[in-house]
Amino acid sequence: MTATETVQATHGDLDAVDLTDPRTFVPPGPGDLHDLWQRFRTERPVHHHRPTAGRPGFWALTRYADVLAVYKDNDRFTSERGNVLATLLQGGDSAAGKMLAVTDGSRHRAIRNLMLRSFSPRALHHVVEQVRTRTRDLLAQVLDRDGFDYAEAIAEHIPMGTICDLMAVPPQDRQPLLDWNKQVLSADSSDGTAEDAWLARNEILLYFSDLARSRRRTPGDDVISALATGEIDGRPLTEEEIVLNCYSLIIGGDESSRMASIGAVLGFLEHPGQWRAFKAGEVGVDSATEEVLRWTTPAMHFGRRALVDVEIGGRTIPAGDVVTLWNSSANFDESVFADPRRYDLGRTPNKHVTFGFGPHFCLGAFLGREELKALLAALRDLVAAVESRGPARRVYSNFLYGYSSLPVAFTAA
Numbered sequence: 338m339t340a341t342e343t344v345q346a347t348h349g350d351l352d353a354v355d356l357t358d359p360r361t362f363v364p365p366g367p368g369d370l371h372d373l374w375q376r377f378r379t380e381r382p383v384h385h386h387r388p389t390a391g392r393p394g395f396w397a398l399t400r401y402a403d404v405l406a407v408y409k410d411n412d413r414f415t416s417e418r419g420n421v422l423a424t425l426l427q428g429g430d431s432a433a434g435k436m437l438a439v440t441d442g443s444r445h446r447a448i449r450n451l452m453l454r455s456f457s458p459r460a461l462h463h464v465v466e467q468v469r470t471r472t473r474d475l476l477a478q479v480l481d482r483d484g485f486d487y488a489e490a491i492a493e494h495i496p497m498g499t500i501c502d503l504m505a506v507p508p509q510d511r512q513p514l515l516d517w518n519k520q521v522l523s524a525d526s527s528d529g530t531a532e533d534a535w536l537a538r539n540e541i542l543l544y545f546s547d548l549a550r551s552r553r554r555t556p557g558d559d560v561i562s563a564l565a566t567g568e569i570d571g572r573p574l575t576e577e578e579i580v581l582n583c584y585s586l587i588i589g590g591d592e593s594s595r596m597a598s599i600g601a602v603l604g605f606l607e608h609p610g611q612w613r614a615f616k617a618g619e620v621g622v623d624s625a626t627e628e629v630l631r632w633t634t635p636a637m638h639f640g641r642r643a644l645v646d647v648e649i650g651g652r653t654i655p656a657g658d659v660v661t662l663w664n665s666s667a668n669f670d671e672s673v674f675a676d677p678r679r680y681d682l683g684r685t686p687n688k689h690v691t692f693g694f695g696p697h698f699c700l701g702a703f704l705g706r707e708e709l710k711a712l713l714a715a716l717r718d719l720v721a722a723v724e725s726r727g728p729a730r731r732v733y734s735n736f737l738y739g740y741s742s743l744p745v746a747f748t749a750a
Contacts, residue, residue, distance in 0.1 A: 339741075344504060345376075348653075350592045351376065351377065351380065351381050351384065351467070352387060354367060354373065355387075355389055356386055356397060356422075356638075356661070356663075357390075357392065357422055357426070357735055357740060358735060359733045359735045360735050362637070362731075362734070362735060362738060363733055364393050364731065364732045365471070367584075370665070371669060371678055372400055372599065373545075374663070374665065374666035374669060375669075376669060377397070377399040377663075377666060377673075378399045378400050378420055378666060381397075382399055382400045382648050382650050383398060383401060383403065383445050383650040383651070383652045383654075384396065384397045384398075384399070384732070385652075386396075386661075391742075392426040393659070393661035395422075395425065395426065395640075395658065395660065395661055396654055396658060396659065396660045396661065397663060398649065398661065398662050398663065399649070399659060399666035399667065399670075400666075400667065400670055400672070401648060401667040401668075401670035401672065401673045401690070402525045402670075402672075403649055404662040404663065404664065404666075404667040404690060404696055405667070405690065406489060406492075406649070407575065407641055407660060407662055408639075408662065408690065408693055408694035408695040408697070409416050409695040409696075410496055410516070410695075411442075411695065411696045411697075412439060412644075412645065413644050413645050413647050414641035414642065414643055414644060414647075415441055415641060415642050415644055415662065416435060416438065416439050416440070416441055416641055416697060417429075417430075417433040417439055417440060417441050417538060417661075418430065418433060418438055418439075418642045419439065419460075419640060419642070420433065420438055420639050420640055420641070420697075420735065421638070421639060421640055421736055422640060422661060422735060423736070424439075425640045425642065425659045425661075426690065427704070430634030432581045432584075432585075433466075435575075435577055435578045435580075435581050435582075436581040436582055436585050437449055437452065437585060437700065438585050438586070438589075438697065439584055441696070443711060444569075445674055445696065445697075446612075446696075447569040447570070447663070448569070448574075448578075448582065448652070449570065449700065450562065451563060451567040451574075452560060452563065452564065452582065452700060453700070454460075454502065454563055454706065455559070455560035455563050456502065456560075456701065456703065457705060459705065461503070461704060461707070464499060464502050464503050464704070465704075465707045465711075466561045467498075467499070467502050468495065468498075468499050468708055468711045469496050469711045469714075469715075470504075471494070471495060471499075471525065472491075472495055472708075472712055472715045472716045473719065474490065475490070475491050476715050476720065476747070477719065477721050478490070479491065479747055480719065480720070480747050480748070481747070481748060481749050482666060482746060482747075482748040483726075483746060484726035484727075484744055484746045485726075485744070485745065485746070486601050486742055486743065486744055486745075487599060487602050487743040487744075487745045488595075488740060488741055488742050488743050489564055489742070491598070492595050492598040492599045492743075493515060493595060495532075495595075495598060495708055495711075496590060496591045496592075496594035496595050496598070496705075496708055497511055497514065497515045497518070497590075497591050497595075498511065499590065499594075499700075499704065499708055500586060500587055500590030500591055500704075501514070503559065503560050503590070503704070504559055504560055504583065504586065504587070505557055505559035505562075505609075506548070506584070507559065510544070513540075513544075514541065514544065514587060515591065517537040517538075517540045517541050518537075518541070518587060518588060518591050518592060518594075519741075520534055520536075520537035521534050521537050521588060523540050537726075538584070541584050541587060541588075542584055545561070545579075545580045545583035545584060545587075546563060546576065546580050548575075548583070549561060549564070549565050549579040549580055549583065550576070550672070551575055552565040552566075553565040554564065559636075561579070561583055562588065564578075564579045564582055564583070567723055571625065583709045589699070589700075589701060590704070590705075592700050592737055593635040593636055593705065593737075594635075594705050595739070596635035596706050596732070596738065596739025597629055597630060597635055597705070597709055597739075598708070598709065599729075599740045599743050600632065600635075600714055600718075600739055600740070601627060601629045601633070601709065601712060601713065602716075602723065602745060603729055603740065603743055604629065604632060604633075604680050605716075605723050606725050606745070607680070608680045608722055611680055611681075611682050613685070613725060614682065615682055615713070615717060616717055617723075619683070620682040620683045621683075621716070622713050622714050623708050623710070623735065624682060624683050624684065624685055624687070625682040625683075625713050626706055626710050626713060627684070627685075627687040627689065628680065628681060628682045628683075628684045628687060628694075629682075629709055629713070630689055630691040630705075630709065631668045631684070631687055631689035631691060632668075632680055633691075633738070633739065634664050634665045634668045634689070634691050634738060635691070635737055635738060635739050636664060636691070636736065636737065636738075637663060637664060637665040637735070637736060637738045638661045638662060638663050638664060638665070638735065638736065638742065639661070639662050639664070639693060640659060640660060640661040640662065641659075641660050641662070642657065642658070642659055642660070643655065643656050643657060643658050643660055644656060659699060662690075664686050664689075664690050664693075665738055667690050668683075668689045668690060668691065673688070674687075692705070718750065719747075719749065719750055720747045720749070721748045721749060721750040722745075722747070722748040722749055723745060723746075723747060723748075724745060724746045724748070725744070725745060726744035726745055726746050727744035728744075729742060729743045729744075730742040730743075
């Protein structure tokens with residue numbers, strides 16, 4: 338049986354694959370996801386997904402070149418009617434035109450420029466130093482234990498601590514924010530409900546509403562204060578705009594970095610040769626960081642809506658249709674990445690789309706990279722051996738790919 342025949346036997350009819358269902362992306366699922374994406378790239382690179390459970394059909398792009406082209410095209414595609422399946426298939430996002438991620442054009446540029454002041458490498462210098470210190474302190478607490486859950490003991494605290502430092506969130510409020518975050522985009526199992534996610538989202542919005550009012554009265558040098566005191570065209574942002582952008586920051590700043598961090602350690606467990614090469618200094622922290630980001634691809638997809646009829650890959654996408662861009666396939670496209678299924682910490686070039694591309698390129702990309710660099714450098718310096726202490730548990734989501742639990746043991750260097 339050829340490789341193609343094996344994939345076909347594993348996955349059957351591509352029309353039967355439901356990309357809206359989290360069960361597609363967790364074991365047992367429809368088999369190996371890399372095989373599934375390879376088949377889409379080969380047979381249906383511009384795939385029209387059937388309607389499901391009262392929700393409309395949509396397009397799924399899986400080739401790197403097509404995904405990149407749509408990310409760059411802010412003229413024929415919009416983010417203002419949602420940018421993930423959950424909102425796109427509901428017909429829109431209530432935050433459109435107010436929150437950076439779902440705002441286009443001149444308003445998007447203005448909000449982005451306002452927030453960029455808090456995200457420049459110079460402005461983040463102190464935050465990055467805190468990341469490095471926090472990471473080493475957390476690792477020092479677990480060295481030589483017989484076993485611990487890396488996701489709970491380490492990964493949950495680095496990105497949340499970092500984004501909360503950036504926003505000057507009081508320490509006592511950080512754990513509740515983490516708990517709400519985990520309910521919004523993913524869950525540890527299928528037990529979570531849409532109502533749980535809705536309630537958690539509202540808790541986050543209410544929290545930042547109070548904080549925004551406080552920062553307007555007594556601003557500091559944090560990003561919430563920058564939003565609360567900033568102006569666009571001579572007018573201050575509304576409270577709703579401030580709160581929604583705070584919400585976007587806390588969601589984006591925590592979930593993806595947490596998944597990448599857990600994936601980095603799992604990658605070392607599954608590829609011990611790469612761990613040895615990294616420990617020996619044969620591979621640098623910078624290239625290792627980029628490969629972890631490609632390999633883990635925490636945000637599996639983003640989406641747009643076509644503003645006009647657009648031809649992609651020989652198929653016409655009608656105006657008004659939803660188009661999803663599958664990073665989890667594009668980052669393993671064999672036409673761009675040599676031997677893409679190989680975990681290669683020395684891979685170069687490595688032009689992954691983990692942070693997106695174009696006008697909506699992730700605002701926190703620099704900070705996300707610095708968090709991973711801090712983790713990898715600390716692991717290399719402080720840890721002699723990484724051992725598994727049980728199976729990893731996958732998050733339940735059609736948007737996030739990663740793990741909510743990773744039992745391990747670290748031997749001190």
